[in-house]
Amino acid sequence: MSAPYYVTTPIYYVNDQPHIGHAYTTLACDVLARFMRLEGRKVMFLTGTDEHGQKVEKAAAAAGKDPQQFVDEVSQSFRALTSAMNFSNDDFIRTTEPRHTLCCQALWEAVAARKSPQGRPNIYLEKYGGWYAVRDEAYYAEDELTVGADGKKRAPSGAEVDWVEEPSYFFRLSDWQEPLLKFYADNADCIGPDSRRNEVTSFVKSGLRDLSISRTTFKWGIPVPGDPAHVMYVWFDALANYLTAVGYPDTRSRAFSTFWPADLHMVGKDILRFHAVYWPAFLMAAGVDPAKRVFAHGWWTNEGQKISKSLGNVIDPLALIERYGLDPVRYFLLREVPFGQDGDFSHRQMVHRINSDLANDYGNLAQRVLSMIAKNCEARVPQPGAFAPEDEALMTQVPRALAEAIRPAMQTQAFHESLDAIWAVVRAGNRYVDEQAPWALKKTDPARMGTVLYALAETIRQIAIVTQPFMPQASARMLDQLAVGEDARTLAHLDAKYRLAAGTALPTPSGVFPRYVEEAHAG
Ligand code: MSP
Numbered sequence: 001m002s003a004p005y006y007v008t009t010p011i012y013y014v015n016d017q018p019h020i021g022h023a024y025t026t027l028a029c030d031v032l033a034r035f036m037r038l039e040g041r042k043v044m045f046l047t048g049t050d051e052h053g054q055k056v057e058k059a060a061a062a063a064g065k066d067p068q069q070f071v072d073e074v075s076q077s078f079r080a081l082t083s084a085m086n087f088s089n090d091d092f093i094r095t096t097e098p099r100h101t102l103c104c105q106a107l108w109e110a111v112a113a114r115k116s117p118q119g120r121p122n123i124y125l126e127k128y129g130g131w132y133a134v135r136d137e138a139y140y141a142e143d144e145l146t147v148g149a150d151g152k153k154r155a156p157s158g159a160e161v162d163w164v165e166e167p168s169y170f171f172r173l174s175d176w177q178e179p180l181l182k183f184y185a186d187n188a189d190c191i192g193p194d195s196r197r198n199e200v201t202s203f204v205k206s207g208l209r210d211l212s213i214s215r216t217t218f219k220w221g222i223p224v225p226g227d228p229a230h231v232m233y234v235w236f237d238a239l240a241n242y243l244t245a246v247g248y249p250d251t252r253s254r255a256f257s258t259f260w261p262a263d264l265h266m267v268g269k270d271i272l273r274f275h276a277v278y279w280p281a282f283l284m285a286a287g288v289d290p291a292k293r294v295f296a297h298g299w300w301t302n303e304g305q306k307i308s309k310s311l312g313n314v315i316d317p318l319a320l321i322e323r324y325g326l327d328p329v330r331y332f333l334l335r336e337v338p339f340g341q342d343g344d345f346s347h348r349q350m351v352h353r354i355n356s357d358l359a360n361d362y363g364n365l366a367q368r369v370l371s372m373i374a375k376n377c378e379a380r381v382p383q384p385g386a387f388a389p390e391d392e393a394l395m396t397q398v399p400r401a402l403a404e405a406i407r408p409a410m411q412t413q414a415f416h417e418s419l420d421a422i423w424a425v426v427r428a429g430n431r432y433v434d435e436q437a438p439w440a441l442k443k444t445d446p447a448r449m450g451t452v453l454y455a456l457a458e459t460i461r462q463i464a465i466v467t468q469p470f471m472p473q474a475s476a477r478m479l480d481q482l483a484v485g486e487d488a489r490t491l492a493h494l495d496a497k498y499r500l501a502a503g504t505a506l507p508t509p510s511g512v513f514p515r516y517v518e519e520a521h522a523g
Contacts, residue, residue, distance in 0.1 A: 048093030053234030106249035116175035363513030370509035398462035
């Protein structure tokens with residue numbers, strides 16, 4: 001039995017409508033979840049909404065709504081995004097659910113009940129005085145701030161900060177510096193990409209300040225056990241969602257013992273510190289193993305500009321799907337930019353990818369082969385003769401790419417490399433068609449034509465199997481056109497023993513990847 005796989009997205013603040021950044025993080029997780037399922041692994045893929053804290057409370061007030069009513073509504077639009085993007089999440093958690101309150105309070109109590117490595121209480125009560133950015137839901141030290149042209153102090157993220165003074169419980173993060181450094185040193189893969197790992201390590205090496213983990217000046221949060229005048233700092237509450245979903249505090253539950261520690265927390269680069277520093281420290285303090293890996297991806301800009309509500313250039317994922325189609329959007333987001341780096345969204349590049357990679361390369365290959373089979377082979381998988389070395393070479397390319405490039409790339413979240421390796425086969429398929437010229441063989445050597453078309457159809461079957469995680473609907477249509485049964489689409493089915501059966505009747509082919517024609521979409 002292969003190992004279970006637990007992958008999580010950040011849970012999204014419900015202060016606003018979902019945008020491309022949200023869709024991106026979850027898409028990456030969806031592709032991994034689908035890939036691991038095709039590997040035969042038992043997968044738990046979690047996403048959800050982060051519904052407490054000052055930012056959400058303020059957004060509710062601005063909308064003139066009661067916070068619970070407000071979060072119920074906005075959370076719904078994130079749920080709608082998961083279906084619009086065809087995400088295969090196994091759970092959708094909301095931090096206002098009772099199961100989550102239970103988990104957070106238990107986690108708090110576990111941390112409070114244990115001592116730090118220096119033998120001091122992990123949690124202590126004191127007065128907090130410092131800067132807080134509601135937009136980031138984060139505390140900042142004076143020396144991290146800059147003063148804008150308007151004279152206002154700002155966090156490195158650009159968010160405005162307010163001076164906050166109130167009684168607060170603190171987490172003794174400073175005592176966890178050494179265990180954290182040891183954890184990073186002992187677990188080479190615990191933070192990706194490597195540049196981020198170095199960043200986090202030097203941040204921790206530079207010394208850690210204790211962290212304020214409760215607030216008293218607003219109410220919209222989970223009460224601190226034994227002191228309900230305090231609500232938990234929203235990040236303590238939010239991070240715990242990853243445990244809630246696997247049944248914590250019941251560490252003997254099936255879900256917890258199967259899936260914890262999580263294999264991967266996928267996050268954007270802006271929230272890496274919370275996941276790679278605070279979260280493993282909270283967990284170690286509670287006596288729970290930290291997750292195996294956190295990966296920080298980059299940010300999207302829109303036609304070269306930072307995406308922001310005030311610039312009015314927020315990209316609505318639903319509008320993108322409407323315009324370009326779902327699977328092309330999924331493909332583009334993971335193909336265009338090396339995962340981990342920042343990327344720019346542009347209409348031109350999107351159209352280029354659709355027309356060149358999808359329509360010209362892949363779509364054309366499939367269309368040429370399937371229509372020749374329909375016309376010349378009685379719409380059945382042709383009977384191959386003896387395979388020539390070049391036929392075998394083509395038909396073994398996908399399994400080799402899987403072992404040598406695709407699987408290792410998925411393990412390091414290098415989606416662009418996986419797609420590169422798949423497209424190398426697509427291009428090899430197109431070269432093979434041109435070289436073998438089956439249309440000419442039709443007259444000179446029909447038996448050889450059958451062999452060539454067989455090798456091509458088989459290669460398309462394999463390509464469609466490995467593109468499933470990225471483009472589930474288009475790949476399913478492709479596999480339907482090759483009459484591949486739904487139970488014969490896992491990665492194990494790339495094996496030569498599952499090659500297409502000659503003589504199988506095939507449905508009438510229809511194009512899977514249409515070109516994007518500018519005029520048809522104008523206005
Ligand atoms: N609620 C916290 C996460 C708590 S997890 C325990 C949060 N939510 S968020 O809604 O603000 O952001 C969620 C994710 O969207 C982050 O990973 C963030 O990096 C990502 N993105 C937001 N804007 C983005 C872009 N413009 N581009 C790519 N991703 C971006 O943070």
